[in-house]
Amino acid sequence: xxxxxxxxxxxxxxxxxxxxxxxxxxxxxxxxxxxxxxxxxxxxxxxxxxxxxxxxxxxxxxxxxxxxxxxxxxxxxxxxxxxxxxxxxxxxxxxxxxxxxxxxxxxxxxxxxxxxxxxxxxxxxxxxxxxxxxxxxxxxxxxxxxxxxxxxxxxxxxxxxxxxxxxxxxxxxxxxxxxxxxxxxxxxxxxxxxxxxxxxxxxxxxxxxxxxxxxxxxxxxxxxxxxxxxxxxxxxxxxxxxxxxxxxxxxxxxxxxxxxxxxxxxxxxxxxxxxxxxxxxxxxxxxxxxxxxxxxxxxxxxxxxxxxxxxxxxxxxxxxxxxxxxxxxxxxxxxxxxxxxxxxxxxxxxxxxxxxxxxxxxxxxxxxxxxxxxxxxxxxxxxxxxxxxxxxxxxxxxxxxxxxxxxxxxxxxxxxxxxxxxxxxxxxxxxxxxxxxxxxxxxxxxxxxxxxxxxxxxxxxxxxxxxxxxxxxxxxxxxxxxxxxxxxxxxxxxxxxxxxxxxxxxxxxxxxxxxxxxxxxxxxxxxxxxxxxxxxxxxxxxxxxxxxxxxxxxxxxxxxxxxxxxxxxxxxxxx
Amino acid sequence: xxxxxxxxxxxxxxxxxxxxxxxxxxxxxxxxxxxxxxxxxxxxxxxxxxxxxxxxxxxxxxxxxxxxxxxxxxxxxxxxxxxx
Numbered sequence: 220x221x222x223x224x225x226x227x228x229x230x231x232x233x234x235x236x237x238x239x240x241x242x243x244x245x246x247x248x249x250x251x252x253x254x255x256x257x258x259x260x261x262x263x264x265x266x267x268x269x270x271x272x273x274x275x276x277x278x279x280x281x282x283x284x285x286x287x288x289x290x291x292x293x294x295x296x297x298x299x300x301x302x303x304x305x306x307x308x309x310x311x312x313x314x315x316x317x318x319x320x321x322x323x324x325x326x327x328x329x330x331x332x333x334x335x336x337x338x339x340x341x342x343x344x345x346x347x348x349x350x351x352x353x354x355x356x357x358x359x360x361x362x363x364x365x366x367x368x369x370x371x372x373x374x375x376x377x378x379x380x381x382x383x384x385x386x387x388x389x390x391x392x393x394x395x396x397x398x399x400x401x402x403x404x405x406x407x408x409x410x411x412x413x414x415x416x417x418x419x420x421x422x423x424x425x426x427x428x429x430x431x432x433x434x435x436x437x438x439x440x441x442x443x444x445x446x447x448x449x450x451x452x453x454x455x456x457x458x459x460x461x462x463x464x465x466x467x468x469x470x471x472x473x474x475x476x477x478x479x480x481x482x483x484x485x486x487x488x489x490x491x492x493x494x495x496x497x498x499x500x501x502x503x504x505x506x507x508x509x510x511x512x513x514x515x516x517x518x519x520x521x522x523x524x525x526x527x528x529x530x531x532x533x534x535x536x537x538x539x540x541x542x543x544x545x546x547x548x549x550x551x552x553x554x555x556x557x558x559x560x561x562x563x564x565x566x567x568x569x570x571x572x573x574x575x576x577x578x579x580x581x582x583x584x585x586x587x588x589x590x591x592x593x594x595x596x597x598x599x600x601x602x603x604x605x606x607x608x609x610x611x612x613x614x615x616x617x618x619x620x621x622x623x624x625x626x627x628x629x630x631x632x633x634x635x636x637x638x639x640x641x642x643x644x645x646x647x648x649x650x651x652x653x654x655x656x657x658x659x660x661x662x663x664x665x666x667x668x669x670x671x672x673x674x675x676x677x678x679x680x681x682x683x684x685x686x687x688x689x690x691x692x693x694x695x696x697x698x699x700x701x702x703x704x705x706x707x708x709x710x711x712x713x714x715x716x717x718x719x720x721x722x723x724x725x726x727x728x729x730x731x732x733x734x735x736x737x738x739x740x741x742x743x744x745x746x747x748x749x750x751x752x753x754x755x756x757x758x759x760x761x762x763x764x765x766x767x768x769x770x771x772x773x774x775x776x777x778x779x780x781x782x783x784x785x786x787x788x789x790x791x792x793x794x
Numbered sequence: 795x796x797x798x799x800x801x802x803x804x805x806x807x808x809x810x811x812x813x814x815x816x817x818x819x820x821x822x823x824x825x826x827x828x829x830x831x832x833x834x835x836x837x838x839x840x841x842x843x844x845x846x847x848x849x850x851x852x853x854x855x856x857x858x859x860x861x862x863x864x865x866x867x868x869x870x871x872x873x874x875x876x877x878x
Contacts, residue, residue: 295849300830300845300848300849303827303848303849306848306849306852306853307822307826307848307853310852310853310856311818311852311856313860314818314856314859314860317860317863318811318814318815318860318863319811322867436850437839439840440838440839440840440841440846441839441840442840450839451840452840452841452842452845453840468834468842468845474828477827478823478828481826482823505864505867505868505871505877508860508863508864508867509864511860512857512860512861512864516857519853519854519856522853523853526849526850781800784803784804784807785800785803785876786867786871786876786877787871787875787878
């Protein structure tokens with residue numbers, strides 16, 4: 220009897236998922252057909268006429284990846300206070316972007332980030348270093364996205380992960396190749412709406428359930444509805460210390476590391492080519508500033524909700540499972556156990572679930588991703604809400620993947636083929652090359668999605684570290700320091716990337732030692748995730764030192780810098 | 795003349811950036827990280843203040859900072875005739 224009821228319910232979730240995913244996918248494809256790109260300008264920068272609001276929404280969807288949507292709340296719920304590094308890091312970067320980069324790069328008016336590097340540093344070597352950085356950053360990032368698409372498909376639609384990756388590839392292929400930046404921009408607008416709705420609905424439901432407050436941001440600072448008069452966070456601090464964990468609101472990372480990771484993520488955010496390029500699509504400098512503000516506002520709606528979801532889910536989980544009999548656990552526990560995302564080993568054979576900080580006694584291992592994926596089930600929300608989460612997660616992963624693929628294809632067809640290899644290529648052939656490189660990029664990304672390289676776990680940290688160590692200093696110096704020359708910038712980027720790669724390979728992946736070196740060997744106590752800030756500083760120091768001993772840039776280049784600093788007369792993006 | 799105009803514009807721009815980025819640093823790295831423990835002595839509803847800045851407050855301030863910047867710069871553009 221119980222089984223047949225749960226069967227009916229699970230069919231319900233399945234059908235809802237098919238319906239919602241089907242509707243959203245049709246919508247994306249419809250938009251792609253409507254927004255076909257006819258010229259390279261439409262393909263690279265959506266014709267340069269996107270409104271600040273649409274660009275803000277597209278930037279937000281582009282930015283919020285499978286990791287933001289699925290994993291972030293879970294990571295915070297296990298890390299407590301320490302989770303703030305992601306919240307501040309991934310939003311604070313937009314302040315740097317809006318104030319220090321976006322308006323000037325829009326005024327500069329080209330198609331890609333390596334375009335700026337190549338022109339500002341009057342050298343194809345600099346351009347080539349830029350292309351390599353852009354490809355390195357974007358490929359590390361996109362591999363994780365395709366994997367995310369596959370995971371969501373396999374968990375919610377019960378298809379094989381690889382089939383899921385292939386379906387995702389086909390969809391992205393269709394609208395990225397056909398529509399280029401124009402198609403991507405308008406699908407991202409739709410994807411933002413889907414993903415934010417899908418994230419907020421369960422959060423609001425759970426906030427009402429636990430605290431009676433419909434606004435999650437306020438709810439997690441409120442008293443629980445159980446009549447005890449205890450604040451949720453105080454309760455959670457108590458539960459955590461009882462089980463031997465650090466106090467939830469305290470965290471356990473060192474101050475210097477929290478500082479370094481936050482800085483690396485902020486600076487990395489501001490240096491990511493797929494984010495920067497979004498600001499080439501608006502009409503005026505003024506619009507670039509405004510759309511950065513809108514983008515951050517839309518991102519913060521999700522990011523300020525995530526820590527609330529984290530606290531709710533953590534409290535819920537401990538109360539539902541800790542010291543409870545395994546025989547009586549709720550249905551969702553068994554379901555997610557089969558996916559391997561929850562594991563329980565009854566070490567002392569007492570039939571109870573011991574969830575404690577001590578690794579030798581702990582019997583329960585819960586994957587980060589559960590907190591968002593299973594949250595609606597844990598809170599016993601209706602089936603359509605559960606299905607909505609699947610559609611939202613797919614929107615988040617697809618929108619980011621598409622944005623990254625565009626950067627890859629533009630780097631190849633525009634920066635490499637048009638600017639370095641064959642400057643005489645016709646507009647029509649360049650467009651064909653752009654589409655062809657997008658196809659190749661999707662296939663490579665799909666390959667990594669199906670055969671994830673061992674370093675997938677490190678990819679996000681690596682992508683941010685590389686962006687922080689390479690583009691950020693080169694662009695900032697290019698705008699704010701007229702005297703900066705090609706010798707300095709190239710040396711800085713090369714040193715930054717090499718040091719970052721070395722540190723990541725040594726301390727995160729353990730390539731150079733028998734075992735990955737311990738925390739105690741980290742330079743200045745800074746983790747590989749936070750090392751981007753050191754590599755960035757190194758880039759600045761090397762650039763400025765080398766510059767002092769080499770000739771100043773030509774007068775024309777210094778004039779370009781003067782021009783970039785003035786907002787008026789921002790022409791349309793040109794070759 | 796044109797050159798002086800753009801120099802003066804740039805100088806004011808830099809002044810704004812300096813002020814706004816100081817606030818940016820103070821709410822995140824200051825209140826959310828360096829002075830977190832000190833601020834945690836104070837409570838704001840169920841939130842310890844340092845924790846609130848780290849997981850909520852700093853993000854709200856970031857959004858406000860960008861919109862203040864947009865306002866300031868639009869005014870500055872007008873003042874120097876760069877708004878066309």
